[in-house]
Amino acid sequence: MSNENLYSLALPGVQKLIPYKAGKPIEELERELGLTQIVKLASNENPLGPGKQAIAAIQKVLPELALYPDGSGFQLKQALATKYAVDASQITLGNGSNELLELVARAFLTPECEVVFSQHAFAVYPLVTQAVGATAVVVPAKDYGHDLEAMAQAITPKTRLVFIANPNNPTGTLLPQADVEQFIGALPDTVICVLDEAYFEFVSQTEAFNSIAWLNKFPNLIITRTFSKAYGLAGLRVGYSLSCPEIADILNRVRQPFNNNTLALVAAEAALGDAEHLHNTISNNSQGMQLLTDGFKTLGLEWIPSAGNFVSVNIQREGLPVYDALLRKGVIVRPVANYEMPNFLRISIGTAAENNAFLQALGEVLA
Ligand SMILES: *Cc1c(COP(=O)(O)O)cnc(C)c1O
Numbered sequence: 001m002s003n004e005n006l007y008s009l010a011l012p013g014v015q016k017l018i019p020y021k022a023g024k025p026i027e028e029l030e031r032e033l034g035l036t037q038i039v040k041l042a043s044n045e046n047p048l049g050p051g052k053q054a055i056a057a058i059q060k061v062l063p064e065l066a067l068y069p070d071g072s073g074f075q076l077k078q079a080l081a082t083k084y085a086v087d088a089s090q091i092t093l094g095n096g097s098n099e100l101l102e103l104v105a106r107a108f109l110t111p112e113c114e115v116v117f118s119q120h121a122f123a124v125y126p127l128v129t130q131a132v133g134a135t136a137v138v139v140p141a142k143d144y145g146h147d148l149e150a151m152a153q154a155i156t157p158k159t160r161l162v163f164i165a166n167p168n169n170p171t172g173t174l175l176p177q178a179d180v181e182q183f184i185g186a187l188p189d190t191v192i193c194v195l196d197e198a199y200f201e202f203v204s205q206t207e208a209f210n211s212i213a214w215l216n217k218f219p220n221l222i223i224t225r226t227f228s229k230a231y232g233l234a235g236l237r238v239g240y241s242l243s244c245p246e247i248a249d250i251l252n253r254v255r256q257p258f259n260n261n262t263l264a265l266v267a268a269e270a271a272l273g274d275a276e277h278l279h280n281t282i283s284n285n286s287q288g289m290q291l292l293t294d295g296f297k298t299l300g301l302e303w304i305p306s307a308g309n310f311v312s313v314n315i316q317r318e319g320l321p322v323y324d325a326l327l328r329k330g331v332i333v334r335p336v337a338n339y340e341m342p343n344f345l346r347i348s349i350g351t352a353a354e355n356n357a358f359l360q361a362l363g364e365v366l367a
Contacts, residue, residue, distance in 0.1 A: 012111075012133055013130040013131050017127065017130055017131060020123060020124060022043065023040065023042030023332060024040075024042060024327070026040050029330070033328065033330075036330075037330055038330045038332065039330060039350065039358060040348075041310075041347050041348040041349070041354060041358055042333055042334045042348060043234070043348060044308065044309050044310045044348045046229065046231070046234075046281055047288075048232060048277070048280060048284060048351070049232055050232040050271070051270070051276075051277030053271065053273065053277070054231075054233060054270045054271040054277075055267075057266040057267050058263045058266060060266070061262055061263065064262065069260060069261050069265055071257045071258045073093040073260055073265055075266075076093060076240075076260075076265050076268050076272075079269045079273070084212055085212070086212060089245040089248060090215065090242050090245055090248055091240055091241070092243070092247075092248045092252060093238065093259065093260050094224075094240065094260075095237045095238070096226060096237040096238065096239045097225060097228070097239025097241070098237075098239065099239065099255070099259060100224050100241045100251065101125070101163075101194065102124075102128045104128075104161065104194055104222060104241075104251065105128035105132050105161070106254050107250050108161055108192055108250075109129070109133075109134040109160055109161060111133035112134075112158065113134040113158060113160040114134065114135045114136075114159045115134050115136055115159070115162070115163070116154045116159055116161070116162045116163075117136070117151075117162065117163040118139050118145075118146040118147065118164075118168070119139065119140050119141040120144055120170070120339050122163070122196060122198075123338065125165075135158075137156075139154050143173075144304050145168065145171065145173030145175065146164060146166075146168065146175055148175065148182075151164075152183060152186060152187075155188065155191060159188075159191050160191060160192060161191065161193075161194065162191055162192070162193045163196060164180060164193065164194070164195050164196065165198070166180060166195060166196070167200075167203065169198065169310070170312050170334065170336045170339055170341070170344075170346040171304050172305065172307055172310060172311055172312060173304065173306075173307070174203060177208075177209065177210055177211070180211070181211075187220060189220060192220050193221050193222065194224060195211055195222070196224050197209065198224070198225065198229055199230070199309060201229070201230035201231075201278065202282060202309050211223050215242060219244045221243065221244075222241050222242070222243040222247055223241060223243070225241075226239040226240075227239065227264075227267075227268045227271060229308075230278060230309070231268070231277075231278070232271070232281065233264070233268060236267055236268070237260075237261075238264045238268040284349070284351065285309050285349050288349035288355050289306070289311060291352065291355045292311055292313075292349065292359065293311065295355075295359035296313050299363060301313050301314060302314045310346055310349060311349070312344045313345055313346075313347060314344055315343060315344070315345055316343060317343060319336065319337055319341075319342055319343055319345050320335050320337060322362075322365055322366070325365040326345075326358075326362065326365055331357060331362075333345045333347050333358070334348075
């Protein structure tokens with residue numbers, strides 16, 4: 001048998017799977033182009049880095065790394081339970097919230113199931129759906145956001161799972177909380193709803209999130225959140241879900257026994273208590289969003305108003321060549337042609353210096 005034929009042994013969904021394409025790592029661009037001063041605004045990471053308290057917590061546990069982590073994540077779950085007024089039994093920790101999306105798919109989907117999500121929604125939803133051989137039902141977006149009415153109409157007796165990203169990545173669109181609540185309330189009990197709130201910390205206070213309160217009335221609701229974005233710990237891979245205890249129990253059955261490492265557990269717990277770093281992160285983000293969108297205005301470009309730490313801008317021509325030209329100037333952004341947005345680039349909000357460097361480079365490339 002030739003090695004090529006090994007593909008035919010893989011699950012049908014896996015045979016056709018195109019792996020997730022991450023933002024280009026800084027080191028890779030350094031190697032390829034011999035550049036040094038690289039600005040990466042491609043993966044919605046925290047431009048301020050991890051907080052001091054998280055770093056201190058990591059340094060403190062380094063001598064204990066010969067021991068396995070606490071597989072139950074007791075301390076971190078206690079901290080989350082206190083902060084969000086839930087019971088620890090409602091929390092599932094994941095190796096990034098990405099792992100939780102995968103665990104949900106593995107625990108609930110068979111090849112007979114349909115999974116509903118929006119056009120332009122986060123790329124991991126189709127991936128986890130296809131990997132288990134389930135059928136993705138992609139609902140056309142409305143003004144780049146989720147069309148909840150159309151999504152409700154797409155539910156069939158085969159639907160087992162719905163993904164909602166609020167705010168969504170890469171569009172940054174935010175759904176009104178009341179609309180989301182109504183949508184989930186109208187779902188059949190047999191449909192699990194994952195409400196992906198990876199960016200909720202960036203949403204302004206006026207849009208106050210009350211999704212946790214819905215857990216009491218919606219047993220089919222799973223909220224996912226992460227330490228990768230606002231908390232600046234993307235490299236450690238920690239996310240969590242909030243759900244009823246029964247769903248947490250189900251997810252707990254399919255996860256690896258030690259899916260969060262020791263450094264991740266202690267850093268996330270410390271980060272949760274570091275209000276100052278979170279505050280600085282959010283304020284840098286709103287200033288940076290203003291700077292970037294003012295810059296777009298000056299360049300005559302339109303963008304999709306974003307509630308996250310990134311913004312997708314319409315550059316009125318094919319995005320890939322502009323992405324490449326920016327790379328050659330040492331600026332990494334994210335092309336989103338794979339999200340059916342070929343004329344857009346997604347820019348993560350950086351520090352003021354990074355945002356200015358990007359705007360300067362973009363102006364030069366588009367001139
Ligand atoms: C970044 C992101 C995640 C997951 O990030 P993790 O690092 O795996 O926690 C989940 N959902 C959306 C919409 C994202 O943009």
